[in-house]
Amino acid sequence: MRVVNIIAITALVSLVALWLGKYKYFSKKNAVLITVLCIGLGGGSLLAAVLPNTILDTNIIVGREIKDSPGNKIITLTFDDGPYSPYTQQILEALKRADIKATFFMVAEEAEKQPNLVKAVVTAGHEIGLHANEHKDYLKLSHEEAYEEISIGKKILERLTGQPVKYWRPPHGFKDTTVFSVAEKTGLTIVNWTVSPRDWTGISAEEIATRTLQDAKNGNIVLLHDGDSPKKQASRIETIKAIPLIAKDLREAGFNFVTVTENINARK
Ligand SMILES: [Zn+2]
Numbered sequence: 001m002r003v004v005n006i007i008a009i010t011a012l013v014s015l016v017a018l019w020l021g022k023y024k025y026f027s028k029k030n031a032v033l034i035t036v037l038c039i040g041l042g043g044g045s046l047l048a049a050v051l052p053n054t055i056l057d058t059n060i061i062v063g064r065e066i067k068d069s070p071g072n073k074i075i076t077l078t079f080d081d082g083p084y085s086p087y088t089q090q091i092l093e094a095l096k097r098a099d100i101k102a103t104f105f106m107v108a109e110e111a112e113k114q115p116n117l118v119k120a121v122v123t124a125g126h127e128i129g130l131h132a133n134e135h136k137d138y139l140k141l142s143h144e145e146a147y148e149e150i151s152i153g154k155k156i157l158e159r160l161t162g163q164p165v166k167y168w169r170p171p172h173g174f175k176d177t178t179v180f181s182v183a184e185k186t187g188l189t190i191v192n193w194t195v196s197p198r199d200w201t202g203i204s205a206e207e208i209a210t211r212t213l214q215d216a217k218n219g220n221i222v223l224l225h226d227g228d229s230p231k232k233q234a235s236r237i238e239t240i241k242a243i244p245l246i247a248k249d250l251r252e253a254g255f256n257f258v259t260v261t262e263n264i265n266a267r268k
Pocket of ligand 1: 080081131135171172
């Protein structure tokens with residue numbers, strides 16, 4: 001069942017229980033108990049859908065820690081919400097200087113406006129996954145709307161890159177049964193993350209690098225941003241400045257940088 005339906009049903013059951021308690025059809029104690037249970041179930045379902053690394057992430061790729069590998073550690077940098085000029089170009093330059101191949105989760109309608117930038121990402125040897133057609137909240141879309149959005153977005157990116165698109169990171173990392181079903185129907189593997197330095201919150205490059213190093217474990221996937229929503233248009237300069245710091249800190253800690261595909265293959 002979808003998270004929105006669970007929330008609607010638990011809210012309705014709570015209201016009915018409170019009403020029955022108020023008019024003494026059963027005890028107020030029972031009415032409160034049912035309400036608390038409903039709040040727990042509704043709230044818990046919502047948190048499982050919107051927070052990273054919850055029980056709903058069990059079957060999706062999030063870069064869980066690889067514990068049994070004696071060799072070098074691996075880590076994957078991912079960039080969301082682009083392409084976004086001039087920051088995507090500057091991220092490409094920073095990644096080239098740091099000799100890092102990364103994975104970009106692009107917004108297809110933005111990609112369509114900047115086909116040369118999409119090609120530049122591919123030519124530089126990075127991997128491209130789908131973030132969305134338009135950056136929407138998929139918990140609020142119907143199954144048909146979500147399927148349509150993802151099918152369109154996938155086709156656009158495949159046309160622009162000339163390559164099959166294999167991965168999908170739903171906006172905000174939100175997931176529920178519809179997101180899982182749409183991924184299956186479109187042949188996409190959902191990829192979220194295990195490390196988020198929250199680079200979109202206006203923190204410094206040093207803080208982005210410190211948080212990444214602090215949380216990084218073998219096999220993790222790091223969430224960063226080259227883009228932003230067309231409404232906010234925030235600068236990504238601190239993320240760009242963080243790349244050489246992340247490269248130095250993590251390499252000193254024994255990490256190799258790999259793409260999402262290489263991260264998945266390292267587990268086989
Ligand atoms: Zn996003």
